[in-house]
Amino acid sequence: MFKEALAGTLVLFLFYLTVRRLWKRRPKAVSALFLAVLFFSCIANSVYNGLVMFPDFYMDTVNGPFRYGTFSGNLFAYSDAFMFQDEILFPILRNRRVLLDAEGDFYERFVSLYSEEYDRIRVTKQDRQTVRAHREDFDFCHPFTCIGIMDYVTEQIPESLIPAFEEEIYPMLYINTDSLKDQSHLVFVMNPDYSLYVMSEAYYREITGE
Amino acid sequence: MHRKLCTFHAIFAALCGILFLLSMFLNRSYFERIALDSVFSYQFRQLAALSLLFLVGLLFLLAVRTSLSPAWTVLFAMPVGICLWVFASMLLLLTGIPYTLFFTLAVIGLLLVGLYLLRQHTLAFKTASALSPVKSIRESAHLLLFFLGLIFLTASGFVYSFVSYDSFFYFVNYGHTLTILGNFRDIVGENSFTLTNISQFLPLVHSYMAFWGLDQAFQIQAFLTLNILTAFFCVLRQCVLETPVQGRKALFYTALFTLLLASSTSFLVASSWVLANMYCMAYIFFLFLPSLAGTVLPGEGTGKEAGRDSLLLIGIFFTALTLLRKDGIIFAAFFLVCFRSIELFSRRQLALLFLPASLAELWWLFYVRIVLNAGVTQASLTSIANNKNVFFILLIIAASYFYIGWGHSILLWLSRRLPRFCTPYVIMLFGMCCLMGVAFLKKADIIIDNVDFVIRNMFRYPSSWGISALFFAVLAVFSILHRPALDYFHFLWVGYALLNLVSYCLVDSKAFWVNWDDSYNRVLQQILPVFVFIMALKSLVLLQSDRPDHSSES
Secondary structure (H helix, E strand, C coil): HHHHHHHHHHHHHHHHHHHHHHHHHHHHHHHHHCCCCCCEEHHHHHHHHHHHHHCCCEEEEEEEEEEECCCCCCCCCCCCCCCCCHHHHHHHHCCCCCEEECHHHHHHHHHHHHHHEEEEECHHHHHHHHHHCCCCCCEEEEECHHHHHHHCCCCCCHHHHHHHEEEEECCCCEEEECCCCCCCEEEEEEEECEEEEEEEEHHHHHCCCC | HHHHHHHHHHHHHHHHHHHHHHHHHHHHHHHHHHHCHHHHHHHHHHHHHHHHHHHHHHHHHCHHHCCCCCCHHHHHHHHHHHHHHHHHHHHHHHHHHCHHHHHHHHHHHHHHHHHHHHHHHHHHHCCCCHHHHHHHHHHHHHHHHHHHHHHHHHHHCCCCEEHHHHHHHHHHHHHHHHHCCCCCCEEEEEEEEHHHHCCCCHHHHHHHHHHHHCCCHHHHHHHHHHHHHHHHHHHHHHHHHHHCCCHHHHHHHHHHHHHHHHCCCCHHHHHHHHCCCHHHHHHHHHHHHHHHHCCEECCCCCHHHHHHHHHHHHHHHHHHHHHHHHHHHHHHHHHHHHHHHHHCCHHHHHHHHHHHHHHHHHHHHHHHHHHHHEEEECCCCCCCCCCCHHHHHHHHHHHHHHHHHHHHHHEEEEEEHHCCEEEEHHHHHHHHHHHHHHHHHHHHHHHHHHHHHHHHHHHHCCCCCCCCCHHHHHHHHCCCCCCCCCHHHHHHHHHHHHHHHHHHHHCCCCCCCCCCHHHHHHHHHHHHHHHHHHHHHHHHHHHHCCCCHHHHHH
């Protein structure tokens, strides 16, 4: 890259000498040239941005291009092509009362912090299996990265999760978004592998028959 | 009052208002499917939050009876409003008072009332020649209408922004959590990265929006971006009108440079990425503008009062920079040195305006290191409170005061004894080059790689600079066409770039990487609006074609 930089600097220096000579002899021509360069720069930048930057922002990474996400027209800090899609949980929790699985201690701090109110609910083994059986109803599925990276929302990581967390592998988060509309009560059911199922209370009652 | 402009801007505000109303219907479907909230209430809260921040800044500037022009008062309202919110928040959090919206607004309210009373006192002595607040508002009505349009536009949610890991972890989520816990103490743990690896300015901006029940502060960032562009246009036009270039030519020139800045890929990336770099870019630019009052713009303010008002703004923005990033104190110290070099203010005034920034930094270090004793078991090398960083921050503060007191005089004495081209700026650049030499001697491989990566990050396809870096290089050539010399303006961007390179290579011992998110690449982008502004100022001479054309002589 240094060779290219040196060549570029030399070209710029030659350009400088040429334009300076011109400036001394024909200042009006340089004035026009300068405005033309400015005008061309604006056009070229706009075309470049249109082709390369918009509508999505990509970053070249070791593992190939990575989409950083575009949040245009979005009121949430959320994008469906982003690595932290589980951020969607924050607007979901706001203003809602959560019934957290009595065995889901690990998620207690998170839920208590970000929901309007929260309570515990006893989930039987059979209910857990029923929720799992309805897996296809949970349209949102993404690793729960927030719980992994926000160290201030977890009291203590369970022993069994530590090796996975060190590898940056986090429990899965499943949300039944279709069941959320106009629902003020949510149920959070945790599986033995710490994956979390989020749904409205009405939906939970419906599938478990309670 | 500019009637014609008022009409245009009122139409613009009305159109943006319609867009704002339409956006609610467009956003409704996806919003209400997920959140238990009304999209109308949500977006009106966004509008109210933005308006309040702008209003607080405006009231503050009117309360201190600034002698800056009414237009400048409006241009600085939002940046100052954001600062007031953050400073009040920091005060509450550091003193252990519960961090709530009510208490923070109460602190700001008390400050405004205090300033109002002080203003009455000042009036009695008739020392200020500023316009009355009512007259100021009437004079700047056209710009206020324009900014109202911008508030509508940004509150619509149609803003271009993108996020990375740091955006969420350090700013959006952490800021939100601070509003729930209401203090730093409950967040500090074994790995308190949020307290030791970042500065607190941006999380507190996100806290402001979280207090309103909003998800993030992208809107504030988008507004600030548009504020930069508006300020760039207005102030550059003011500067151009000070020269023989007048009328449509002046307007065209100003518009072209503003468009160049707005369309450059590097500006788009820096301003849309939810990171502290964007706010640093904004505050570096807003720090640079008041320094023009009384130098390039003698008409802005009058005599000593212009200096006094600039002093206040510069003091606020120095503190903002210090609280924005761990290396913010370096940016502030650099500009302090530059202001001393052009003798913008007296030594005493300069020492005074750097004091709040220094005290804020020291208070934060004391709080993290002694009061909280925040531990970091990982990332201890990058912690703001580690011994090395504390030492360097103290060194920077001491060196800055030394430069104000004696350093500049020594440099002047030295430059008088050296060949003519050895101005204080050249000597300072030479000093930075020597430091780079020291870094090179210590670890040549890393330094070669670092410089290589800087070039790649600026010019390699696809780079965050796009093709704009190439055009900036051409502009730099044009800017030195008439008089190739390293003066104050050119030193601002050359010195900034080199000083930060030295700081990263020598102090941080950092290995750069080829990517858009390389720290130095982002720090370099922060100077962009200042750079383009300087290019515009320096190239102005090319437009003054009253020089005789010598083509016939050849």
